[in-house]
Amino acid sequence: RRHAAPPLLGDGALRRRFLDALPFEPTAAQRRVAAEIESDLARPHPMLRLVQGDVGSGKTVVAALAVLQAVEAGCQAALMAPTELLAEQHLNSFRAWLEPLGVPLLWLSGRLKGAARREAVARLREMGPGLVIGTHALFQEDVQYRDLGLVIVDEQHRFGVHQRLALRDKGDDGGSRPHQLVMTATPIPRTLAMTAYADLDLSVIDELPPGRQPVTTAAVPDSRREEVIGRIAAACREGRRVYWVCTLIEESEALQCQAATDTARELAERLEGVRVGLVHGRLAAPEKEAVMRAFAAGEIDLLVATTVIEVGVDVPEASLMIIENAERLGLAQLHQLRGRVGRGTRRSDCLLLYHPPLGETARARLAIMRETCDGFAIARRDLELRGPAELLGTRQAGLARMRIADLLRDxxxxxxxxxxxxxxxxxxxxxxxxxxxxxxxxxxxxxxx
Structure with missing residues (x-):
């Protein structure tokens, strides 16, 4: 708070028009968190606020209100997401919201090449108050902002601290720094540590929209795979939409894509009458978008995917998810994946397929997933299992290098x-x-x- 930031004192006109146009009433929790952010942005020192809300709780609407406050005050805002898929979903949401209000919107991602990229970078330099949405491309060396007043980082734990610093520094003119809003659906141990120790204010959207059902979770050994496939057929006959998520222990996108391709082929052969789609990280952006649109429209019944769908996929009609090799994933990733279902009013289920025997930690993780859908409760248990991360450094897991204190004990x-x-x-x-x-x-x- 020793640093200066531009006070974002808008007149509220754009925000009022935005809220009036929404087809639903924001929840009390959304209104409370929006008010906390509004108060922060009006101050002459940088906001650094974490907004935590479980998947589907409406963080994006709150972020939109912050963007509009920045635009009303004459500043640019930047929204950074960790994947193309999530960034594209934000682009579609904000386009529907902001274009009727006449607010300029710009897209800048790593896939933008050549003349198209040069044009976007040049437009950003000249653009007045508005919003730019993108991925890591937002903080590359040649990207310059005209007047960056607000930085929003979605799924902040997917970025390293150096990357978040790089984007923040794009708005540092030597005299003031931009305000920062970071959002996550599952705080991970480092997030908890920084909330407790550093100047990170915390807002919690602890209320889901009316009608949402909790997701029922079960852990199933892969010896019952045949039974699970039979359950998919029954679910699709009932008109439910289904995810099948393929994971591999190797950190290889190529191998993950191949596993998903093979699984999609197998399921298509065995599930007669079920329309099977496939999405993975190696598909071009237009192909991914086409598959997701088809799934959302009900033209695909079963979507086989890699963990590329972990964030940024919103299909309220999807109500069954199978995660293969679930014992190989961490709690944060499992919780995010599970959050792709349970977004509508229908009862939803998540089946965690695992390969026995389970180690002690894997068994504990799967038990936690069965017990709760609460993101903060899961993060606290994750902290107990993994240990606090290095508090102000870049290390993600293991014991924090505190001189005396112990985050759990103390x-x-x-x-x-x-x-x-x-x-x-x-x-x-x-x-x-x-x-x-x-x-x-x-x-x-x-x-x-």
Missing amino acids: SALIPKAARAAAELEAKAPECIDPLVRRWVSDAINYGHV
Whole structure:
């Protein structure tokens, strides 16, 4: 809060028109979080706020209100997503919302090449108040903003801290920094640590839209695969739409795509009358979009996919998911994948297919998934299983390198330490910098994102 930021004091006109045009009433939780963000953005120091809400809770509507406040104040906003699929979904949502309001919208992703990319970069430099949506391309060296007032990072744990710093620095003119809003459906251990220790304010959308049903989750050994395939046939006859997610232990996109291709072929042969689609990371963006549109429109009954659908897929009619080799995935990824179902009013199910015997950690992960759909509860259990990440550094798992404290053992001391820090800042501010240099050193930069 020692840094300056442009106070985003809009007149509210665009936000009122946006809310009036929505086909639903925002929930009380959405309104509360939007008010917290509105208050932050009006201040002359940078907002750094995490919005956590389970999949389907309406984080994007809250982000849209923040964007419109920035535009009303005469600034640009940037929304960065970790995958093309999620960025494209945001583009489609924001286009439907912002174009009727006359707000400029720009797309910039890694797949944009040659003249099209040069034109987009040039337009961004000249564009007035508006929104740019994209992936990692948003912070590349040749990308310059005219007046970046707000940075929104979706699924923030998918980006390294250096990447989030790079985007923030695009709006650092030496005198002020942009406001930052980070969003996630599953806080991971580092997020929890930074919430407890750093200047990261927390908002929770703890209310789902009316009519949403919790997802029933079961863990099933792969010896019952035949039974599961039979269940898919019955589900499709009932008019339900189904995901089958293929995962591999190797970090190889090529092998994952091949596994998904083989599975799609097998299921298409065995499930007569079921229309099977396939989506994976090696499909070109237009092909992926065409498959997802067909699935959403009901032209595909069963979608076989890699974990590329982990975020950014919203098909309310999908109500059954099978995750193959579920024991190989972490809790955050399992929770995100499961969040692709349960987005409508119909009862939804998630089957976690695993290959026995299970190790102790894998067994614990699958048990947690069966017990709860609550993202914060899952993150807390993940913290217990994996250990806190390095607090202000880039390491994701393992023990945090704290000099004395233990995040789990000393959790009750965290609020007291925060109050002590606030008192120190009020009564002896000259002591703060020496303490930070002694204990944190250059890693303090990571606390700014």
